[in-house]
């Protein structure tokens with residue numbers, strides 16, 4: 001049992017809140033330090049138009065804390081993807097084998113507020129407007145945290161510091177200055193801007209709210225995710241510079257022209273001022289960080305985006321962060337010396353973090369470009385047929401990543417084997433009905449099942 005307040009979580013984002021609750025349950029005296037002010041003061045406006053997708057993987061961490069139902073009540077279930085072609089044709093693909101395999105769209109602000117309330121209800125102090133500037137790790141048994149705050153700088157000593165301070169983590173920077181490690185930051189040449197599809201006047205949805213809407217256009221892509229109030233949050237992903245880019249739509253006329261050419265069916269669903277809103281919206285940057293280590297003895301541990309910032313194209317960044325906490329909770333439950341627990345956490349999560357980082361990057365190409373490629377569509381439809389015929393011996397990589405608790409890197413490896421099987425089965429056919437299911441079963445038994453069995457993967461989720 002730790003002395004009161006000898007454990008500090010830096011960052012009161014979703015991962016920091018869940019982490020603080022888990023650590024307190026293990027008997028640690030926790031306090032949280034957060035750079036921003038209390039977002040609850042801004043009320044519902046805190047996160048109205050910005051949302052993300054929670055999936056079964058992330059929800060498991062919330063279930064450990066008994067928060068799953070409370071958070072689910074804030075969500076809109078989404079059952080598949082709706083592709084919009086330039087001519088307005090719609091193609092729907094379900095995410096999983098049935099409606100039970102679904103994702104949940106949630107406002108980031110509402111989610112964070114619910115988790116802040118849970119932290120407060122657990123009587124964990126949250127120090128808002130305390131920005132970690134750096135950590136001094138030179139002592140062997142403690143950590144000195146240097147914060148900037150409105151009243152002036154503050155130095156706090158603690159036995160251990162957990163970094164949940166997001167993609168630009170200050171604790172990560174200090175850790176990597178203290179130990180020899182690696183830190184590779186890769187920025188995409190693409191950025192994103194958010195824009196709102198308002199609810200129709202009677203409060204209903206202008207498009208099917210059961211789907212994530214995607215307008216794939218090669219190097220650019222528009223996405224729409226439903227909110228509970230009948231609106232959708234749109235996100236436009238595009239290169240920052242170049243012929244078709246955010247730089248090229250810096251005024252209302254060019255933004256309007258882009259939508260007329262590429263997203264004509266979206267225009268009537270957006271507000272009358274959408275082009276102006278788009279021009280004025282802040283430009284978000286997209287990047288990944290691959291770093292090591294994530295822990296220092298029993299004194300420092302990184303989780304969530306602080307450990308593994310990834311691009312958002314698998315919708316797994318936060319889900320992965322919540323899973324970090326779930327895995328750590330399981331290891332703490334098993335007991336043992338804390339330094340060994342931290343090392344086991346790192347050994348389990350680092351390969352998983354690397355794998356989802358790579359898969360999220362690949363998914364950008366898949367979502368923005370390949371979804372329109374006939375060979376790719378055929379492969380996906382053949383795969384759906386094989387899954388239907390052979391499940392649970394064959395589950396798609398997407399379902400393994402999103403609905404199972406199979407480690408991301410094992411799902412990635414299984415996906416590589418599946419790619420080879422699918423390429424072989426798609427040779428010389430032009431429709432999914434032509435695929436030879438007997439041969440499919442033989443290839444799965446020969447190549448995939450031995451891997452699944454050797455790794456002990458459970459495909460019956």
Ligand SMILES: Cc1cc2nc3c(=O)[nH]c(=O)nc-3n(C[C@H](O)[C@H](O)[C@H](O)COP(=O)(O)OP(=O)(O)OC[C@H]3O[C@@H](n4cnc5c(N)ncnc54)[C@H](O)[C@@H]3O)c2cc1C
Nearest residue numbers: 011013015035052053132166304305312315316317318319
């Ligand atoms: C466009 C976009 C779409 C996305 N969609 C999805 C999705 O659909 N599904 C999904 O799972 N993920 C998605 N993500 C990723 C997801 O947003 C992140 O993975 C998630 O927010 C990480 O949570 P976190 O708590 O680790 O970090 P954050 O949410 O970044 O929270 C970090 C907290 O730390 C605070 N902080 C930062 N620096 C300091 C400091 N120096 N001192 C003290 N406090 C500090 C911040 O103010 C913040 O409160 C998306 C990301 C983007 C950009």
